[in-house]
Amino acid sequence: MWFQYKVRLTDQNMQIQKRSQSLKTKKANTMKRAQLYVIALGLMIAFANQTMAQGVDPLPSWQDGRTKHSIIEFVTKVTKEGSPDFVTPAERIATFDNDGTLWSEQPLYFQFVYAFDRVKQLAPQHPEWKTKEPFASILKGDIEKALTGGKEAILEVLAATHTGMTTEEFASSVREWFATARHPKTKRAYTEMVFQPMLELLDYLRANGFKTYIVSGGGCDFLRVFAEEVYGVPPEQVVGSSVNARYELRDGVPVIVKISELTFFNDKEAKPVGIHQYIGRRPIFAAGNSDGDFQMLEWTSAGKGARFGLYVHHTDADREWAYDRESHIGRLDRGLNEAGKRGWTLVDMKQDWKVIYPTGPK
Amino acid sequence: MWFQYKVRLTDQNMQIQKRSQSLKTKKANTMKRAQLYVIALGLMIAFANQTMAQGVDPLPSWQDGRTKHSIIEFVTKVTKEGSPDFVTPAERIATFDNDGTLWSEQPLYFQFVYAFDRVKQLAPQHPEWKTKEPFASILKGDIEKALTGGKEAILEVLAATHTGMTTEEFASSVREWFATARHPKTKRAYTEMVFQPMLELLDYLRANGFKTYIVSGGGCDFLRVFAEEVYGVPPEQVVGSSVNARYELRDGVPVIVKISELTFFNDKEAKPVGIHQYIGRRPIFAAGNSDGDFQMLEWTSAGKGARFGLYVHHTDADREWAYDRESHIGRLDRGLNEAGKRGWTLVDMKQDWKVIYPTGPK
Numbered sequence: 001m002w003f004q005y006k007v008r009l010t011d012q013n014m015q016i017q018k019r020s021q022s023l024k025t026k027k028a029n030t031m032k033r034a035q036l037y038v039i040a041l042g043l044m045i046a047f048a049n050q051t052m053a054q055g056v057d058p059l060p061s062w063q064d065g066r067t068k069h070s071i072i073e074f075v076t077k078v079t080k081e082g083s084p085d086f087v088t089p090a091e092r093i094a095t096f097d098n099d100g101t102l103w104s105e106q107p108l109y110f111q112f113v114y115a116f117d118r119v120k121q122l123a124p125q126h127p128e129w130k131t132k133e134p135f136a137s138i139l140k141g142d143i144e145k146a147l148t149g150g151k152e153a154i155l156e157v158l159a160a161t162h163t164g165m166t167t168e169e170f171a172s173s174v175r176e177w178f179a180t181a182r183h184p185k186t187k188r189a190y191t192e193m194v195f196q197p198m199l200e201l202l203d204y205l206r207a208n209g210f211k212t213y214i215v216s217g218g219g220c221d222f223l224r225v226f227a228e229e230v231y232g233v234p235p236e237q238v239v240g241s242s243v244n245a246r247y248e249l250r251d252g253v254p255v256i257v258k259i260s261e262l263t264f265f266n267d268k269e270a271k272p273v274g275i276h277q278y279i280g281r282r283p284i285f286a287a288g289n290s291d292g293d294f295q296m297l298e299w300t301s302a303g304k305g306a307r308f309g310l311y312v313h314h315t316d317a318d319r320e321w322a323y324d325r326e327s328h329i330g331r332l333d334r335g336l337n338e339a340g341k342r343g344w345t346l347v348d349m350k351q352d353w354k355v356i357y358p359t360g361p362k
Numbered sequence: 363m364w365f366q367y368k369v370r371l372t373d374q375n376m377q378i379q380k381r382s383q384s385l386k387t388k389k390a391n392t393m394k395r396a397q398l399y400v401i402a403l404g405l406m407i408a409f410a411n412q413t414m415a416q417g418v419d420p421l422p423s424w425q426d427g428r429t430k431h432s433i434i435e436f437v438t439k440v441t442k443e444g445s446p447d448f449v450t451p452a453e454r455i456a457t458f459d460n461d462g463t464l465w466s467e468q469p470l471y472f473q474f475v476y477a478f479d480r481v482k483q484l485a486p487q488h489p490e491w492k493t494k495e496p497f498a499s500i501l502k503g504d505i506e507k508a509l510t511g512g513k514e515a516i517l518e519v520l521a522a523t524h525t526g527m528t529t530e531e532f533a534s535s536v537r538e539w540f541a542t543a544r545h546p547k548t549k550r551a552y553t554e555m556v557f558q559p560m561l562e563l564l565d566y567l568r569a570n571g572f573k574t575y576i577v578s579g580g581g582c583d584f585l586r587v588f589a590e591e592v593y594g595v596p597p598e599q600v601v602g603s604s605v606n607a608r609y610e611l612r613d614g615v616p617v618i619v620k621i622s623e624l625t626f627f628n629d630k631e632a633k634p635v636g637i638h639q640y641i642g643r644r645p646i647f648a649a650g651n652s653d654g655d656f657q658m659l660e661w662t663s664a665g666k667g668a669r670f671g672l673y674v675h676h677t678d679a680d681r682e683w684a685y686d687r688e689s690h691i692g693r694l695d696r697g698l699n700e701a702g703k704r705g706w707t708l709v710d711m712k713q714d715w716k717v718i719y720p721t722g723p724k
Contacts, residue, residue, distance in 0.1 A: 221642075235641065235642030236573070236640070236643065237598075245635045246635070247661070253664060254657070269608075269609040270609070272618060273607045273609055276607060278598070278640060279598045280586045280600065295609055302616050
């Protein structure tokens with residue numbers, strides 16, 4: 001219903017634009033365009049309000065306002081056949097960062113929590129960990145001290161917990177962890193700390209012919225365990241960091257073994273590269289929440305035709321967390337500076353989202 | 363039409379099987395099973411013939427016979443809801459090798475021909491190539507001599523012709539080459555040397571809810587230039603060999619530059635690994651033509667439930683080429699030995715295919 005309405009409205013816009021082109025002077029054109037822009041904007045808001053009033057809101061957890069309208073306007077114009085902004089379904093690629101964009105990431109990336117819990121589980125097989133950092137601190141429950149080892153310590157823990165087993169063994173271990181692990185602050189299962197408004201956005205895009213991808217710095221094999229069930233994103237649409245793997249036969253049965261060699265770290269400049277290698281098309285829509293997503297949004301926006309860049313800004317200390325420029329995780333600094341001039345939409349979590357997490361059983 | 367017919371037939375088979383299980387002695391069971399197998403086979407062929415007679419043949423370029431029937435039988439049973447072999451659409455992943463499986467590969471992989479032609483095109487910028495092998499031989503048109511340098515020489519030529527440019531520049535160059543290059547023997551454009559029966563198979567699988575992938579030792583970026591138009595396989599469903607790439611800004615415009623570092627060579631044991639890394643699901647259908655595809659078929663077949671492994675055997679020296687165990691390209695030796703005991707279907711190109719290449723404008 002809202003879709004047909006929007007289609008008609010966009011037709012009107014097109015007629016207005018065509019008429020404006022027949023005017024004689026450049027100045028008049030500019031004036032007219034400014035006026036028409038205001039009229040078009042007014043119509044757009046009127047339309048969006050009407051859509052809400054009709055009760056067919058595709059994004060019910062998003063507050064009515066500029067952010068929500070800009071998303072709906074974009075989706076409407078790229079899906080309207082005959083529109084100058086029309087994009088064929090095959091090219092409707094939307095990429096989403098995961099940590100901080102589709103679910104929370106505080107006080108620590110959830111995948112790291114899995115790794116630390118896994119260290120405790122594996123400790124009986126590694127007596128040497130009792131005296132070896134960062135494992136010793138993890139086993140004592142002193143995560144802060146464990147993290148003082150920086151990136152190298154983290155990589156050591158990830159190698160110890162994410163490699164040396166078959167892909168199926170790893171997936172089982174992650175699946176079991178999700179079933180019982182709870183977040184220290186919210187007491188929710190981690191898969192219930194996904195953002196309800198973003199789930200709606202994923203659904204909305206897919207309902208409009210988009211192929212939705214996750215493009216995350218997180219581990220590809222970790223994400224794939226829950227992405228399909230939780231986000232509706234199938235394994236083949238998950239692009240993440242990955243380690244090398246080896247094919248081998250065990251008693252005649254083929255297995256794939258994860259080995260301790262990081263082959264792709266999907267962050268910052270690597271994200272557009274990952275998009276190229278795994279997807280092979282430039283997205284027309286990209287969403288992130290940190291400077292690690294900057295190049296993904298930049299690459300997306302630099303394509304021809306209508307593009308949408310979205311940054312989730314964590315502004316809600318009560319319902320989630322508030323952090324940006326100075327955060328140790330999910331730092332958003334350059335992105336905040338440049339979002340405006342690059343035409344990217346900043347989602348103000350506190351203002352724009354009616355709810356953060358899905359309701360229902362915790 | 364044929365689909366409904368098959369569904370009913372499979373129901374009958376199931377009833378027959380159930381009845382057979384209630385028989386009392388093991389021997390009687392074995393006897394009955396053998397008889398029922400013959401009856402079922404007869405029914406299957408009768409069905410297939412009837413299908414043909416009805417003029418709704420999904421694989422018109424395939425000769426009527428065991429190979430074609432086995433494909434149709436497989437697709438029918440995995441798509442019939444309620445069948446013990448039913449596979450949900452999300453899991454219907456089919457992977458196809460490219461060289462020798464979807465198009466010809468003689469006398470030389472077509473991508474190598476592109477590389478050699480490209481050397482000639484780039485020669486003015488590389489005066490040193492006049493005296494440097496393998497470039498000197500390529501420039502003299504002596505490909506045989508150029509190839510005596512083996513794998514290293516090939517890699518050097520591939521690096522010189524496939525890296526150092528942006529992904530868009532590379533795609534343009536490949537696109538231009540396809541537009542004018544012709545095969546020395548057939549005089550066809552290379553994209554017209556795809557196998558008509560395999561195009562039908564791809565279509566048939568997709569019409570039955572399969573997601574069709576290319577999983578090739580060829581370059582991912584090379585394949586993506588034509589895979590969508592020629593095979594109906596979109597870029598994001600192409601898994602191939604790849605080089606590293608770098609994201610950079612040129613006059614403020616982001617580009618992705620292909621760099622001379624082979625990061626993934628998608629052949630033999632690497633194919634199941636590539637399938638895992640890029641697709642994240644195990645296929646239920648895999649097709650290849652050489653020992654380089656052996657592990658892909660093995661990995662596919664080792665999954666639970668109904669699986670289909672297919673080998674294209676090049677047996678047609680008149681219409682295409684005949685080669686297998688001793689070939690310098692597309693060697694099929696172990697695959698020929700083991701296809702039978704592993705339950706893989708060998709396509710005898712000469713016997714099973716009515717036509718090789720698509721008809722129409724050459």
